[in-house]
Amino acid sequence: MKWVECVPNFSEGRDPEVIEAIATAIRSVDDVLLLHVDPGWDANRTVYTFAGTPEGVAEAAFRAIKVAQERIDMRTHSGEHPRMGACDVCPFIPLGEMTMEETVRLSHEVGSRLGKEGISVYMYERSANIPERCNLAFLRKGEYEAIAEKSLDPSWRPDYGPHRIDERFGMMALGARPFLVAYNISLDSTDLSIARKVAALIRESGYRDVEGRRIPGLLKGLKAIGWWMEHYHCVQVSTNIVDLNIVGVKTVFDTVVSVADSLGVVVKGSELIGLIPEKALLDVGKELLPGEPDKFLLAAEAVKYLGLDLDPESRILEWCIGRKAVQAK
Numbered sequence: 001m002k003w004v005e006c007v008p009n010f011s012e013g014r015d016p017e018v019i020e021a022i023a024t025a026i027r028s029v030d031d032v033l034l035l036h037v038d039p040g041w042d043a044n045r046t047v048y049t050f051a052g053t054p055e056g057v058a059e060a061a062f063r064a065i066k067v068a069q070e071r072i073d074m075r076t077h078s079g080e081h082p083r084m085g086a087c088d089v090c091p092f093i094p095l096g097e098m099t100m101e102e103t104v105r106l107s108h109e110v111g112s113r114l115g116k117e118g119i120s121v122y123m124y125e126r127s128a129n130i131p132e133r134c135n136l137a138f139l140r141k142g143e144y145e146a147i148a149e150k151s152l153d154p155s156w157r158p159d160y161g162p163h164r165i166d167e168r169f170g171m172m173a174l175g176a177r178p179f180l181v182a183y184n185i186s187l188d189s190t191d192l193s194i195a196r197k198v199a200a201l202i203r204e205s206g207y208r209d210v211e212g213r214r215i216p217g218l219l220k221g222l223k224a225i226g227w228w229m230e231h232y233h234c235v236q237v238s239t240n241i242v243d244l245n246i247v248g249v250k251t252v253f254d255t256v257v258s259v260a261d262s263l264g265v266v267v268k269g270s271e272l273i274g275l276i277p278e279k280a281l282l283d284v285g286k287e288l289l290p291g292e293p294d295k296f297l298l299a300a301e302a303v304k305y306l307g308l309d310l311d312p313e314s315r316i317l318e319w320c321i322g323r324k325a326v327q328a329k
Helices: 016-027 054-071 100-115 136-140 144-150 192-202 249-262 278-288 295-306 317-328
Strands: 002-006 032-040 045-052 087-096 120-123 171-176 181-187 222-229 234-241 267-273
Touching (some): 032 054, 054 087, 100 120, 181 192, 192 222, 192 249, 234 249, 278 317
Parallel strands (some): 087 171, 120 171
Antiparallel strands (some): 002 045, 002 087, 032 045, 181 267, 222 234
């Protein structure tokens, strides 16, 4: 069976009516399961996770982004998370027998359709037409505040939609990519400089020293930034695990614990944004309980070790799809 997962990030995490309107648009499409809605007040951002047939997911993404175009005004937006548009980023992930090549084609079909609606769409990751645009950080450089300048620069012409970027919506990234785990670790500190230092030391891109030389970070396959979270009254190291074949969740957690400890700070817990593939969480449990065959015990042990406040049955992608599919029958 060919299925696709979609995890669009919208620049609204505080207005429940807008958050629900986007969710309703997704639910309105047959052959699509809305798996999880994860709003963040401080980030002022909501991450939606849904999955279904390629055609259904494409339609649901289009409808959800159209709601954002109508309901979100980036001219008044502020939040901790980097952002550049009402729908900041919309990735498509192949599931089952769906290939990455097919998912790339699907993403371009959606991008073309959105462009005709006046939205400036930049194709990223595996769907990028321009090598630099593979990297989301490149597209987000300067964030929303840079779009006026980008509208005047020929090199920033979007793949679809107008080059004169709509100030109300902003610009968005859209494309096909592999699984990504959005995972944040909370530090028992209010010092933002410490979170930023930890992030710089662990992320693959590392940091520049005083002489401008690039010093690589400790973990390949990882992106990270440090930010302040008012809701938790602490700083976090916010990470994207972009290649689970290179670095696992436990390694990221343990490395942050070690680096933070070297700076005199302890970790107080962690937070998962959206859903996580079963293997990624169970691999943590298997390291803690070698030989344990019960996946529910493995998941529970992983959650405890990582200091997560969640129910694994509602946050593991495959489990969530199975439960939602039964409920839909």
